[in-house]
Amino acid sequence: MRKIGYCRVSSSDQNPKRQIIQLQEIGCEIIYQEHTSGASTNRPELQKMLSDLKEDDTIHVTDLTRITRSTKDLFELIDYIKEKRANLNSLKDNWLNLSENNPYSHFLITVMAGVNQLERDLIRMRQREGIELAKEEGKYQGRLRKYHEKHAGMNYAIKLYNEGNMTVKQICDITNVSRSALYRNIKNNKSSLLK
Known part of the structure; x- marks a missing residue:
């Protein structure tokens, strides 16, 4: 019977350390x-953990x-x-019990999963409302463009492209600008010149 921990953070700038410490403590x-x-x-580490799971193991989150x-x-x-x-244990959701001895297990899982889903839906709804309000007040800018007019790398890439002495691959390697972004900017520049 092994104690297996699983931790996940949504993005690379988040730190899973708190989760790891809690899982090590148990x-x-x-x-x-x-x-x-x-x-x-469909996450690689989750799928690896599930495929390695053996009878009587407990996954802890x-x-x-x-x-x-x-x-x-x-579900x-x-x-x-x-x-x-095997079994699943959540430190925060201590009501979770997958054993057959607990007749309320499936009911509680359904209720709590529904509550978690509702909480996420409400957060998304509040975000949308906040964005709409910011748009009405003229405060919402949307996602910032990576390659704006004053982006030094893009401007240098366009200059090199116009000089015609290098391949697009060489320009992208030197300026660290993506190919698609370079082509898009060249196209936009040409269409603005035609107006």
Whole structure:
């Protein structure tokens, strides 16, 4: 019977250290960790952990949102873990109990997964409302363009392109500008000159 930890953060600038410490404190022998969105269960480390899962193993997470983000995925995950005759434990969601001895297990999982889904939906709704309000007030700029008019690398890339002495690959390597962005900017510059 192994104690297996799983931790996940959504982006590379987030730090999983707090989760790792909590999982080490409860004695997890193996800890799988990922820097990726939880929107899908098609994550390399999660899939590796599930394929290595053995009977009587217990997967530990700091909270259910680390391992799954949707009710449907949670149920599929739980079914898979039960088929392997393993267990899932969440430090935050201590009501979770996959044993057959608990008649309320499936009911509680359904309710709590629904609550988690509602919470995420409400956050998204508030974000959309905030963006709409900011747009109405003229404060919303949208996502900042990476290659704006004063971007030194792009301006240098266009200059080199116009000189015609280098290949696009060489220009992109030197300026660290993507090919598609360079072509897009060249096209936009040509169309603005024609107006």
